Amino acid sequence: MAFGGPVSGSASGPVTGKAVFPDEQDLIRFANKFSHHIPLPLVIWLEGDLGAGKTSFARGLIHALGYRGRVKSPTYGLLEHYQLESLKVLHMDLYRISDPGELEFLGIEDLLDERTILLVEWPDKGGSWLPEPDFILTFAYAGEGRDLDWKACSQRAQAFAAGLYST
Secondary structure, X not given: XXXXXXXEOOOOOOEEEEEEEOXXXXXXXXXXXHHOOOOOOEEEEEEEOOOOOHHHHHHHHHHHOOOOOOOOOOOOOOEEEXXXXXXXXXXXXXXXXXXXXXXXXXXXXXXXXXXXXXXXXXXXXXXXXXXXXXXXXXEEEEOOEEXXXXXXXXXXXXXXXXXXHHO
């Protein structure tokens, strides 16, 4: 796994970077590292083609945060809740929605609090119903592995990303 490469950005704009994962195990190791000292609340948009690694990252992160049960893809139910000891994770998959207005019925704004991580797959389908992201993680195929282009959009995310490189 190579989490690194050039990091760019400034205090006035997003910080970006790249990571390369030769296999799924490296992606899971990255999710584990990402879970350490994760700031709350946090909104992460997960982008990329079908099978590019969005759900694998989400599953790895949820397990790394301490959830011991089965982590299933929320493709059909749109939203899965994972209550942990000191936080909760909401995992959304918007692939199957046809109108962003469908999100109104989920009451996302009522589910978010200061101890919540929101993971959103296919955020482009959510329109203005989604909160702004702290991170945008864009996964892509790279032979047998995966590439990740990431963007830390908020100051909290930028400080957290800097810590990922120093550990």
